[in-house]
Amino acid sequence: MSNDKDSxxxxxxxCANLSSVRYAxxxxxxxxxxxxxxxxxNAATRVILPGVGSAQAAMAxxxxxxxxxxxxxxxxxxxxxxLGMQMMTNSSTERGNFAVKNSTDGCRCLGLIxxxxxxLDSHGLPLPHMGWNQITPTAHPLFAGIAAGSYVYFVxxxxxxxxxxxxxxxxxxxxxxxxIAKDNFxxxxxxxxxxxxxxAQILKNFMKMTRDSLSPQTAEVAQ
Amino acid sequence: MLAKRIVPCLDVxxxxxxxxxxxxxxxxxxxxxxxxARYALEGADELVFYDITASxxxxxxxxxxxxxxxxxIDIPFCVAGGIKTIAQAREKLAFGADKISINSPALSDPSxxxxxxxxxxxxxxxxxxxxxxxxxxxxxxxxxxxxxxAATKDTQWYTQDWVEEVQKRGCGEIVLNVMNxxxxxxxxxxxxxxxxxxxxxxxxxxxxxAGTMAHxxxxxxxxxxxxxLAASVxxxxxxxxxxxxxxxxxxxxxxxx
Numbered sequence: 001m002s003n004d005k006d007s008x009x010x011x012x013x014x015c016a017n018l019s020s021v022r023y024a025x026x027x028x029x030x031x032x033x034x035x036x037x038x039x040x041x042n043a044a045t046r047v048i049l050p051g052v053g054s055a056q057a058a059m060a061x062x063x064x065x066x067x068x069x070x071x072x073x074x075x076x077x078x079x080x081x082x083l084g085m086q087m088m089t090n091s092s093t094e095r096g097n098f099a100v101k102n103s104t105d106g107c108r109c110l111g112l113i114x115x116x117x118x119x120l121d122s123h124g125l126p127l128p129h130m131g132w133n134q135i136t137p138t139a140h141p142l143f144a145g146i147a148a149g150s151y152v153y154f155v156x157x158x159x160x161x162x163x164x165x166x167x168x169x170x171x172x173x174x175x176x177x178x179x180i181a182k183d184n185f186x187x188x189x190x191x192x193x194x195x196x197x198x199x200a201q202i203l204k205n206f207m208k209m210t211r212d213s214l215s216p217q218t219a220e221v222a223q
Numbered sequence: 224m225l226a227k228r229i230v231p232c233l234d235v236x237x238x239x240x241x242x243x244x245x246x247x248x249x250x251x252x253x254x255x256x257x258x259x260a261r262y263a264l265e266g267a268d269e270l271v272f273y274d275i276t277a278s279x280x281x282x283x284x285x286x287x288x289x290x291x292x293x294x295x296i297d298i299p300f301c302v303a304g305g306i307k308t309i310a311q312a313r314e315k316l317a318f319g320a321d322k323i324s325i326n327s328p329a330l331s332d333p334s335x336x337x338x339x340x341x342x343x344x345x346x347x348x349x350x351x352x353x354x355x356x357x358x359x360x361x362x363x364x365x366x367x368x369x370x371x372x373a374a375t376k377d378t379q380w381y382t383q384d385w386v387e388e389v390q391k392r393g394c395g396e397i398v399l400n401v402m403n404x405x406x407x408x409x410x411x412x413x414x415x416x417x418x419x420x421x422x423x424x425x426x427x428x429x430x431x432x433a434g435t436m437a438h439x440x441x442x443x444x445x446x447x448x449x450x451x452l453a454a455s456v457x458x459x460x461x462x463x464x465x466x467x468x469x470x471x472x473x474x475x476x477x478x479x480x
Contacts, residue, residue, distance in 0.1 A: 019290065019318065023293055125225075128426070151479040153298070157346070196297050
């Protein structure tokens, strides 16, 4: 496995910000490919799950492409961006625009990180939460070299609450997870691809990760 | 804490950045991509590109520069100009625009806002409003097709009503451009912006009239807007973005430095 060629795949979720994410990796000199090919995704050194729009529509798109089981079974580093992060959780209360409006069910997500997405309670501040806000990261390797108080760019109205999976937090009316992680799966609520030098550093940190560099538990599996 | 945003606006005409006074007498300021990259480097928080001829001449923006901007700059940007259909919006977003701004076409067909919101989510739908003070009625009203003086016309909308309407239909942000003050650098219309702020639950961007650093300070402190947009003071080098952000930070306004 150590002889495998290093490759990074951006999953083609069919959503609109694919090229922005690809450009950001290209700006830091990373070689990335956009693909929805199951074999390529499985074989990749690391995988990015992008997404904008509603959770419902994005999950439907992954389902249509038969990508759900593939993503769930990945053991290499996987980075979810914005809605991509939200899809890594158990569920989202964002019902989207195609769903039955009076349904009380949330949208089921991938269930990779044991937390749920619900409305950001901004306590009267304008929504969506849009613009540059400060994050307080933990010691997670995704945030290596990122100081507390660094600014990143957010656009969202739903959020993951603070939990044991929080690896960076931010505040807008309430404290919420700016990033979450469990084992090889990590997700950021903000847009590193639009977050200038700080965002570029986070993407560089991700590019340094491999199966073996992750948590001891994951490393054992990889051996 | 969420920072207040400084947003240089690049008015685009025939593929060049231009600036006129009160929407007239446009002069060429420079090429799109180098100016965008320069502003990003200087600390702009976001960029807006308005193709000011698009609606008036029934054309859409030339899309090639959108992807060139997206490739080179690492801050968010919004594209405006003649986007009338879902397909036109999708194209801009696919080329890497973070948001699309709709102005005249939304006035012609307000249901466009609902449809865009259904398709892309309100986070990327910005509504631009050209508002002017009508001295006769002592009211603020909305104008349409302002990119071309000959095509510009009044609408039946009072500004407050239109602000309520576009929020109801699902926009994610509003840029309020106050025409009486545009380009003459006499300061933002604090009175009007404060009035709109009180009824605006989405982020509000002030536009029109910035001439000095104190104007930015006033609009953030008094009108409580989320962002301030300006063009000529940046294009002409009257205000340096870094210096402006330090000045505002020193005055207790949260900035990304």
